[in-house]
Structure formats: C-alpha cells, structure tokens
Amino acid sequence: MLELAVKGDKKYWSWVVALLAVIGGAFLIYLWQLKFGLGITGMSRDVSWGFYIANFTYLVGVAAGGVMVVLPYYLHDYKAYGRITVLGEFLAIGAIVMCLLFIIVDLGQPMRILNVWLYPTPHSVLFWDTIVLNGYLFLNIVVGWNVLEAERNNVHYQAWLKPFIYISIPWAVSIHTVTAYLYCGLPGRGFWLTAILAPRFLASAFAAGPALLILLCLFVRKVSRFDPGREQIQSLAKTVAYAICINVFFFLCEVFVAFYSNIPEHMDHLKYLFAGLHGHGLLVPWMWASLILMVVGIIMTVTPLTRKNETTLACACVAIIVGTWIDKGLGMISGGFVPNPLHQVNEYAPTLPEIGITIGVYAAGALVLTILYKIAVGVKEEVRA
Amino acid sequence: MDSSRRSVLKFFGLTALGLASRPVFNAFATEHGHSAMHFEKGAKALKAKQWAMVIDTRKFESADELEPIIEACNKAHNIPQFENKNHEIKWIWETEYHNAFPQSPNRFLSEEAEQRPYLVLCNHCENPPCCRACPTQATFKRESDGIVIMDFHRCIGCRFCMAACPFGSRSFNFRDPRPFIPELNKDYPTRMKGVVEKCNFCAERLAKGLEPACVEASEGAIVFGDLYDPESEVRKLLRENYTIRRKQSLGTEPCVYYIV
Ligand code: SF4
Ligand code: SF4
Numbered sequence: 118m119l120e121l122a123v124k125g126d127k128k129y130w131s132w133v134v135a136l137l138a139v140i141g142g143a144f145l146i147y148l149w150q151l152k153f154g155l156g157i158t159g160m161s162r163d164v165s166w167g168f169y170i171a172n173f174t175y176l177v178g179v180a181a182g183g184v185m186v187v188l189p190y191y192l193h194d195y196k197a198y199g200r201i202t203v204l205g206e207f208l209a210i211g212a213i214v215m216c217l218l219f220i221i222v223d224l225g226q227p228m229r230i231l232n233v234w235l236y237p238t239p240h241s242v243l244f245w246d247t248i249v250l251n252g253y254l255f256l257n258i259v260v261g262w263n264v265l266e267a268e269r270n271n272v273h274y275q276a277w278l279k280p281f282i283y284i285s286i287p288w289a290v291s292i293h294t295v296t297a298y299l300y301c302g303l304p305g306r307g308f309w310l311t312a313i314l315a316p317r318f319l320a321s322a323f324a325a326g327p328a329l330l331i332l333l334c335l336f337v338r339k340v341s342r343f344d345p346g347r348e349q350i351q352s353l354a355k356t357v358a359y360a361i362c363i364n365v366f367f368f369l370c371e372v373f374v375a376f377y378s379n380i381p382e383h384m385d386h387l388k389y390l391f392a393g394l395h396g397h398g399l400l401v402p403w404m405w406a407s408l409i410l411m412v413v414g415i416i417m418t419v420t421p422l423t424r425k426n427e428t429t430l431a432c433a434c435v436a437i438i439v440g441t442w443i444d445k446g447l448g449m450i451s452g453g454f455v456p457n458p459l460h461q462v463n464e465y466a467p468t469l470p471e472i473g474i475t476i477g478v479y480a481a482g483a484l485v486l487t488i489l490y491k492i493a494v495g496v497k498e499e500v501r502a
Numbered sequence: 503m504d505s506s507r508r509s510v511l512k513f514f515g516l517t518a519l520g521l522a523s524r525p526v527f528n529a530f531a532t533e534h535g536h537s538a539m540h541f542e543k544g545a546k547a548l549k550a551k552q553w554a555m556v557i558d559t560r561k562f563e564s565a566d567e568l569e570p571i572i573e574a575c576n577k578a579h580n581i582p583q584f585e586n587k588n589h590e591i592k593w594i595w596e597t598e599y600h601n602a603f604p605q606s607p608n609r610f611l612s613e614e615a616e617q618r619p620y621l622v623l624c625n626h627c628e629n630p631p632c633c634r635a636c637p638t639q640a641t642f643k644r645e646s647d648g649i650v651i652m653d654f655h656r657c658i659g660c661r662f663c664m665a666a667c668p669f670g671s672r673s674f675n676f677r678d679p680r681p682f683i684p685e686l687n688k689d690y691p692t693r694m695k696g697v698v699e700k701c702n703f704c705a706e707r708l709a710k711g712l713e714p715a716c717v718e719a720s721e722g723a724i725v726f727g728d729l730y731d732p733e734s735e736v737r738k739l740l741r742e743n744y745t746i747r748r749k750q751s752l753g754t755e756p757c758v759y760y761i762v
Contacts (some may be wrong), residue, residue, distance in 0.1 A: 153677055153695075155659075156588070156677035156695075160676070162664075162674065163670065165661045223660070224658050225657075225660075225695065225697055226657065226659045227658075229659075232637075232638040232640070232658050236656070238636065242635070243637035247637075304668050305631075305668020457670055458670040460601055
C-alpha cells in the first residue's frame with residue numbers, strides 16, 4: 118500500500134516538503150541542544166520538566182483518544198465507525214511517534230536511552246511507560262495496517278487480528294493511566310498528588326483526541342473524494358461533549374478538595390496558576406483562557422444547534438483542543454513544580470530554541486500522519502470507486 | 503509489517519532476557535554492577551548500617567558561619583559556579599526556617615530561631631522516592647551503609663528523580679560544568695552535561711576513614727554517625743535533644759536531623 122503515499126498532487130508534495138524543511142530546521146536546533154546541553158531551554162533546578170514533557174503528556178492523550186472510535190465499532194458493533202476506525206488508529210500512531218520523540222529530546226544523555234531496557238527497573242513508572250507506549254504503537258500499526266489492507270482486497274480482516282484489537286482497547290486506557298502515574302505517585306508534589314489525576318487525564322484525552330479527529334475528518338472530506346460521513350462526525354461530537362464536561366467537572370472536584378480542605382500544599386499550585394503567588398503569575402492569563410475555552414467548548418458541543426452545524430462544531434473543536442492543550446501543556450507540568458519543595462517561586466517559560474524543537478517534533482508527527490492518512494484515504498477512494 | 507512485528511518481538515524478548523538475568527525484584531540495586539563511583543574501601547574505612555547526620559542549628563547565628571562549610575563541600579566535589587540561576591548546582595546550601603520546614607513553620611517562633619540560617623542537603627532517606635522513580639537504577643540506596651548514591655555513567659538525564667525528591671535536593675547539569683569549576687580537585691570526578699547529581703555523604707572520604715567535608719568544617723556543629731548504633735554520637739544527641747526532620751509526614755524517613 119505504500120505506493121499510495123507517493124502518488125500525490127503538487128499540493129500534497131509541497132506540504133510534505135514544507136514539513137521536511139521544518140523538521141530539518143528543528144533538527145539543527147536539536148544538534149545545538151546536544152552540544153550545549155538542556156541549558157538552552159527554560160528549565161531549571163526547580164522546574165526540571167518543561168515544554169517537552171508537557172507536550173508529551175498532551176499527545177499521550179491524543180493517542181489514547183483514538184480508542185473512542187475503535188471501542189464503539191469493535192465492542193458495540195457500531196457499524197458507522199467502520200469507515201473511520203483506521204483514521205483513529207493512524208492518528209494514534211502519529212501521536213505516539215511524537216511522544217517518543219519528545220521523550221528523546223528531553224533526555225540529558227539520549228545516547229544512553231537503552232539503559233532503560235538494559236537495567237529494567239519494575240519499580241520505576243517510567244520503565245512501564247516506555248513499555249505501554251511502545252506496545253500501543255505496535256498494536257496500532259499491526260491492527261490499522263492489516264485491517265486497511267483487508268479492506269483494500271475486499272476481504273474480512275484476518276482472524277488472528279481479533280485479540281490484538283481487543284487488547285488495544287484497555288491498552289489505550291493504560292497508556293494515559295501510566296503516564297498520569299508518573300506524576301501522581303510522587304510525595305511532596307501536592308498538585309499532582311491526587312487519585313483523580315489519571316481519570317482527569319483520560320477525560321481530557323477523550324475530548325481532545327476525538328475533537329482533533331473531527332477536524333481531520335472535515336479536512337479529508339474537503340481534499341479527497343472520501344467522505345468520512347456526517348453521522349460519524351456527529352457521533353464523535355457527542356463523545357467530545359461528554360468528555361469535555363467530565364474533564365471540567367473533575368477539575369472542579371480538584372478545586373473543591375484543595376480549597377475546602379484548606380491544605381496549603383494543595384492550594385498553592387492552583388493559586389499560582391489562577392491568581393499568581395508571591396507576585397508571580399506568568400500563567401494566570403493562560404489558565405483563565407484555557408478554562409473559558411473549555412467552557413465555550415462545552416456550550417457549543419452540548420447545544421444541538423451548534424453541534425449539528427459543522428462549521429460551529431469545527432470552531433468548538435478548535436476551542437477544546439486549544440483549551441485542553443493549555444491546561445495540560447502549560448499548566449499541568451510547570452504548575453506542579455511551582456512553588457518548589459522549599460516553597461519558593463521560580464517560574465518557567467520555554468525559550469525560543471525549546472519552542473523550535475517542539476515545533477519540529479510536531480512537524481515530524483504531522484509528516485507521519487500525512488503519509489498514513491494519504492494511504493488510508495487512497496484505499497478508501499479505491500474501494501468506493 | 504512482518505519485519506516490524508519481528509523487531510518488536512525482539513525488543514520484548516530482550517527485555518525479558520534482561521529481566522531474567524538481573525536481580526530486579528530486589529527492590530533497590532546494590533553497588534554490584536555499578537562500576538563507576540565505587541570508591542575502594544581502605545582498611546580504615548568508616549562503616550555504618552545507616553549513616554545519619556545531626557545538625558545543631560543553635561550553633562549558627564548568621565549565614566556567614568555556614569559559608570566555610572558549604573565551601574568545603576563545593577571544593578571537595580568540584581561543584582561549578584554558574585551565573586545563570588537556572589543552571590545552578592547545589593549539594594548543601596543555606597536557606598531560611600520556613601523554606602527548610604515549609605509544612606511546619608510554627609508561628610511566633612523565637613526571633614532568634616527564626617532568623618537562624620538552616621543548612622539543607624540530601625537527607626539520604628531510608629525510603630527514598632528518588633530511587634523508586636529512577637528507571638535505570640542510576641540512583642540507588644547503597645545496601646552497605648544506606649547512602650543514596652549516583653552512578654553518573656548510567657544516568658540518562660530523565661530527571662524523574664528530581665520530580666520525585668520532595669526536598670529539592672537534586673541538581674541537573676544543564677551544561678558542561680567543567681569550565682565553571684573554580685578550583686579543580688583531582689581526587690573527585692567531574693561530571694558531564696546531562697546527568698543529575700546530589701550530595702553523597704562524602705562516600706569517597708568515608709572510604710578513606712575521613713568524616714564528611716561539611717562535618718569536618720563545622721567545628722562540631724554537625725555530627726555524623728550510625729543511626730543504628732545505640733552508642734554512636736548521633737544517637738546520643740537524638741536521645742538528649744528534641745530534634746526535627748524535614749517533611750516527616752511523607753514517610754521518606756530522612757536521615758538528617760535538626761536540633762532547633
Ligand atoms: S532527600 Fe531527595 S534525593 Fe535525597 S534520598 Fe531523599 S528523596 Fe532522594
Ligand atoms: S535523571 Fe538519572 S538518576 Fe535521575 S531518574 Fe533519570 S536516570 Fe535516574
């Protein structure tokens with residue numbers, strides 16, 4: 118099927134070349150980072166994880182979100198999703214590729230990454246995270262590719278795929294759960310030390326992932342002869358509506374527990390994020406913007422009128438994607454590190470090279486996604502022709 | 503497709519092999535297998551079941567008095583001095599009462615006690631969350647004497663241990679530290695960029711029969727000894743004085759005690 122990826126028009130190729138150019142530029146910055154060290158980023162002794170790990174966390178969510186089309190189709194036999202499951206699986210592949218790249222660019226000694234498997238350490242959550250992420254990548258490649266190939270040959274997919282498909286569903290939940298456990302099992306980090314962190318991560322994942330998928334479906338319909346279908350998009354929109362409501366609800370639960378209990382370690386991070394602490398409030402406007410965007414997203418996806426209109430639905434999806442990205446990508450990680458364990462406030466902001474490398478990783482993910490979607494859409498066009 | 507499946511299987515196979523061939527369920531790695539940072543213990547080496555420290559904060563009045571203590575550590579361990587605060591490396595440093603003990607800043611403390619400077623460093627916790635988090639066992643609790651130590655040659659620089667430490671005891675080499683070391687001490691290794699480091703209770707000095715550098719420089723204000731030897735000086739001080747530890751409620755069991 119790979120040949121489908123090289124049969125593109127001029128627009129397709131210029132997009133691919135543009136992505137390659139961005140990746141190339143970012144790679145040069147990365148070489149600089151390798152030479153100098155992570156000192157070219159805005160991270161510090163106090164905020165020791167920054168933009169890379171935050172985007173990693175967000176994208177684990179996007180990857181897990183793909184299961185929201187896989188599950189109804191394979192478990193509930195919701196036939197309509199048959200057309201787009203592969204889009205969900207391929208989105209997951211693109212997202213996981215970015216996750217792995219973000220982990221690599223965040224390491225101080227990336228050449229030693231194999232130490233994680235040379236000295237397997239079951240008491241470290243990071244060890245398990247590498248296993249679930251790689252496993253999920255593997256599952257989606259196997260399932261997505263073979264089901265698509267079967268569709269192309271007009272046959273039912275192979276029977277041996279079934280177990281892989283079923284495993285991939287809880288596995289999707291596991292990737293975001295284990296990723297949340299990276300944070301919520303750490304003593305002394307009051308912001309993360311909450312049992313609801315994993316559920317909250319999943320809720321935001323099941324909102325952001327399908328929202329992105331809706332935008333991709335609308336895009337595919339526009340540029341190809343394959344229509345993912347109105348019903349499919351509407352069903353996804355309902356998933357997004359539920360998930361974003363639950364996400365905001367979980368957040369409010371956090372706020373209640375922190376402030377009613379009145380325990381400083383739990384309150385101070387939220388105070389820092391939403392009101393500023395000891396005169397530092399870099400993230401305050403961002404966090405409020407995030408909350409407003411998510412509320413707008415709720416209103417627009419819950420109201421039938423704006424959900425059924427695909428233009429307003431697209432706007433709602435953008436609001437939700439941006440809102441959850443700020444929440445997880447900006448607030449969640451640095452919010453947990455400020456104030457520091459000695460209760461001092463040292464703020465974090467990403468530097469330009471750091472943002473450059475981040476954009477490069479996103480471009481690499483976009484490239485993988487472009488190629489996979491090109492193949493998928495090519496097959497769909499063939500089958501329907 | 504097939505080749506990708508093969509390679510993934512291979513990876514799992516390798517991991518399984520690795521699991522089988524190492525004593526991983528032994529909760530913490532011992533010093534075996536850590537070639538680096540292993541200082542040969544001489545005949546005079548000091549030994550203990552669990553090293554611990556008691557800092558008598560009453561003996562310090564101003565930050566100036568802590569200066570020589572911190573300096574002794576910096577010199578002994580080739581700690582670089584950076585202009586950029588983000589890149590800072592600290593093993594032992596001075597802070598205020600409410601920063602050292604943020605959970606128990608008793609109000610209306612005697613003014614003298616509140617304005618005293620406090621020394622903070624890695625607590626060599628008996629239950630160290632940093633070691634639990636490390637995915638490569640590059641940081642581990644030495645079984646022979648309870649020191650929480652680093653293998654700089656194994657660390658991949660993921661900084662999970664820094665997030666896990668509730669005391670902010672760890673530093674990361676954001677850039678090559680070597681050009682920023684004021685005075686090179688050839689008896690202790692310098693670090694490379696991209697690895698984490700922290701206080702090692704002067705494992706290299708203990709191996710030679712010497713007390714930690716800060717203890718030596720403190721003129722009696724810091725006492726070092728075996729927590730599980732009832733006759734040790736540390737135990738004597740703990741018996742005779744009311745002491746506190748940092749963030750006790752987290753259950754990490756810090757081994758640095760403070761007389762306030
Ligand atoms: S103080 Fe921090 S670095 Fe030291 S042993 Fe305890 S958790 Fe680990
Ligand atoms: S930074 Fe090094 S010592 Fe710390 S957790 Fe990662 S590998 Fe272990």
